[in-house]
Amino acid sequence: MEFVIEATDLTKKYGSLVAVDKLDLKVEAGTIHGFLGPNGAGKTTTLKILVGLLKPDGGSVSILGQELGWDNPDARSRIGYMPELPKLPKHLKGRELLDIYGRMYGMSKEAREKQVPKLLDMVGLKERGNDLTGEYSKGMQQRLGMAQALLNEPELVILDEPSLGLDPVGMVEIREIMKEIAKEGVTVFLSSHLLHEVEQVCTNVTIINKGVALASGTLEQISAKIRGPLILEAEVDKLSKTVIGKVKELPFVANVSKDGKKLFVEVKTRDDVRSRVSQAITAGGGIVTSMNLKGGSLEDVFMGLLAKNQKEEAAK
Amino acid sequence: MSVSHSGWTVKFLAVVRYELLWNVRKKKFLGMLVVAFALATLSLALNHIAYALGGPPVELNPDFVINSNVGLGGFVFVLFAIVTTMNIISAEFESGTIVPLLAKPVSRTTVFLGKLFAAFLTLLATYCFLMIYMTVGGFLVFGPQNNLHLVPLSLVGALFSTLIWIAIVLFLGTVFRSSLIAAFGTLGVWIGTTIIGSIIGVLAGQGWIFTYIPGSGNQGFANGGPSPFGPTGTGVSTGTDSIGSNLINYILHPSWEVTYYKINIGGTTPDQIQWVRLYSEPFSNIILTSIAVALIYFIVFVAISWYVFRRAQVTE
Numbered sequence: 001m002e003f004v005i006e007a008t009d010l011t012k013k014y015g016s017l018v019a020v021d022k023l024d025l026k027v028e029a030g031t032i033h034g035f036l037g038p039n040g041a042g043k044t045t046t047l048k049i050l051v052g053l054l055k056p057d058g059g060s061v062s063i064l065g066q067e068l069g070w071d072n073p074d075a076r077s078r079i080g081y082m083p084e085l086p087k088l089p090k091h092l093k094g095r096e097l098l099d100i101y102g103r104m105y106g107m108s109k110e111a112r113e114k115q116v117p118k119l120l121d122m123v124g125l126k127e128r129g130n131d132l133t134g135e136y137s138k139g140m141q142q143r144l145g146m147a148q149a150l151l152n153e154p155e156l157v158i159l160d161e162p163s164l165g166l167d168p169v170g171m172v173e174i175r176e177i178m179k180e181i182a183k184e185g186v187t188v189f190l191s192s193h194l195l196h197e198v199e200q201v202c203t204n205v206t207i208i209n210k211g212v213a214l215a216s217g218t219l220e221q222i223s224a225k226i227r228g229p230l231i232l233e234a235e236v237d238k239l240s241k242t243v244i245g246k247v248k249e250l251p252f253v254a255n256v257s258k259d260g261k262k263l264f265v266e267v268k269t270r271d272d273v274r275s276r277v278s279q280a281i282t283a284g285g286g287i288v289t290s291m292n293l294k295g296g297s298l299e300d301v302f303m304g305l306l307a308k309n310q311k312e313e314a315a316k
Numbered sequence: 317m318s319v320s321h322s323g324w325t326v327k328f329l330a331v332v333r334y335e336l337l338w339n340v341r342k343k344k345f346l347g348m349l350v351v352a353f354a355l356a357t358l359s360l361a362l363n364h365i366a367y368a369l370g371g372p373p374v375e376l377n378p379d380f381v382i383n384s385n386v387g388l389g390g391f392v393f394v395l396f397a398i399v400t401t402m403n404i405i406s407a408e409f410e411s412g413t414i415v416p417l418l419a420k421p422v423s424r425t426t427v428f429l430g431k432l433f434a435a436f437l438t439l440l441a442t443y444c445f446l447m448i449y450m451t452v453g454g455f456l457v458f459g460p461q462n463n464l465h466l467v468p469l470s471l472v473g474a475l476f477s478t479l480i481w482i483a484i485v486l487f488l489g490t491v492f493r494s495s496l497i498a499a500f501g502t503l504g505v506w507i508g509t510t511i512i513g514s515i516i517g518v519l520a521g522q523g524w525i526f527t528y529i530p531g532s533g534n535q536g537f538a539n540g541g542p543s544p545f546g547p548t549g550t551g552v553s554t555g556t557d558s559i560g561s562n563l564i565n566y567i568l569h570p571s572w573e574v575t576y577y578k579i580n581i582g583g584t585t586p587d588q589i590q591w592v593r594l595y596s597e598p599f600s601n602i603i604l605t606s607i608a609v610a611l612i613y614f615i616v617f618v619a620i621s622w623y624v625f626r627r628a629q630v631t632e
Binding site: 014048051052053054055071073074076077079081083086087088089090091092096100101103104105106145148 | 326327329330331333334337338341342411412413415416417418419420421422423424425626629630631
């Protein structure tokens with residue numbers, strides 16, 4: 001397995017505050033890896049270390065097989081980085097900015113002439129390329145920030161909250177771009193506090209809180225490791241012992257309990273078994289008026305992990 | 317991948333281009349340019365304005381251009397240094413544009429040198445335009461001019477004089493990451509050394525100290541002598557702000573000796589004010605000392621700024 005980012009015992013302190021605390025991080029090549037955590041979890045600090053903007057107080061980092069020293073331009077030459085709410089020099093026009101950044105990457109004139117219009121088109125700024133970035137809206141700056149991160153056709157793209165400040169259409173477009181570049185073999189490392197975003201685009205995820213990695217792996221691995229039982233919550237008219245008995249007979253059911261008209265069915269499988277539970281209820285003479293699946297989303301996992309982490313902190 | 321691993325020069329020139337476009341599009345810079353040309357125009361037109369208001373008729377003055385120091389003086393040097401340099405490091409940190417810039421595969425040393433070189437080019441171009449404007453204007457207003465071949469020395473001197481202020485602005489801006497501290501701090505140094513320092517120097521007889529700090533330096537007199545009403549001859553400032561005019565005077569009058577005086581004030585009436593001769597030195601000493609002082613200050617302040625910038629962590 002090839003890793004494009006490997007960080008071991010990564011530590012960063014701001015005075016007495018430990019922003020990143022002995023973080024171990026591995027990002028597999030060719031994946032879209034989400035870096036998930038609440039505000040202030042240490043996501044941006046970690047990303048800034050990865051691109052050489054901050055110096056770690058401890059630990060080691062290698063990017064694309066190269067040790068990340070301080071001020072090492074070579075390590076950055078194969079990376080694209082989009083900061084959180086990118087602040088771009090407002091005295092430059094969008095096209096000029098990409099051209100100048102392209103020169104900084106050492107791109108040839110031909111490569112810049114090909115890549116700059118293509119990227120402006122991709123992020124929907126084709127018509128505004130000759131305007132000063134100071135005249136751009138926040139969303140447009142975000143789009144240009146995405147374009148400059150892809151300028152050098154990087155092997156690894158690091159995106160810090162790429163959807164922040166975008167309207168719903170923009171969010172969808174940015175996610176589509178992420179999926180597109182991943183298809184071309186580019187590894188995307190994406191920090192976000194938007195659970196549904198990570199769930200929609202990421203194949204792998206690392207969950208971080210207070211600078212500590214709480215879990216890491218593919219979405220399925222994390223689910224299997226952390227997720228609590230899946231519970232089907234059904235509201236049933238004519239809820240009787242017969243209904244409960246019928247549901248208990250189902251092979252994937254671990255436990256059944258009731259509270260008034262509500263029936264709680266704990267299931268052992270990740271498959272969608274709602275229709276089979278519904279059929280069992282009907283067979284027992286009950287009428288299903290509503291049914292919800294709880295404990296299955298990344299949000300549930302995330303919240304569960306945070307709650308567990310907080311309990312452990314409190315116990316200390 | 318279409319990235320060619322071009323050399324240092326390409327990346328350096330990309331930073332220069334980035335910075336130059338910022339400089340020429342800055343409203344502050346354009347405003348300063350207008351002020352500089354307005355002042356130059358005023359010095360050319362002053363005699364005509366006086367004549368129009370009933371003053372003496374305008375006479376031909378073949379030494380106007382060479383004596384005017386092409387319209388540049390201490391305060392203009394400080395202002396141009398502030399306008400061209402106050403933003404180059406500090407404003408990048410203040411606005412957050414440093415983040416995408418330093419994430420590019422360009423070493424911090426290259427970024428630093430590129431920005432400094434761009435400030436120098438901006439100054440050079442501005443001073444060249446001013447020099448040409450004053451030379452042509454002087455010719456048109458005051459007739460044929462003497463010693464025009466020495467005008468480029470004014471330009472060289474002006475650049476030396478401004479470099480020292482650039483280094484101070486850069487130092488304050490880099491260390492404190494604040495454009496305001498850079499601008500007002502430098503203005504404070506100029507006011508302190510040039511205005512207050514000169515007064516204290518003349519009264520206390522310790523003006524030699526000001527030869528070794530930026531600004532107008534010590535005040536002396538050449539080609540004259542003592543008289544009951546004070547020293548006679550041509551006033552000479554020994555400081556780094558006067559390198560241009562001193563270079564020209566040295567070529568025109570290589571044998572000049574400069575004599576320094578202090579004032580003893582015994583009372584409030586003129587006869588109680590006494591000028592006391594302190595010492596004399598050859599003009600060549602003054603030139604060499606002021607150039608050495610400018611270079612040493614420039615090197616020291618730029619080196620400290622570079623060191624701080626190289627180590628700066630981007631927490632913004």
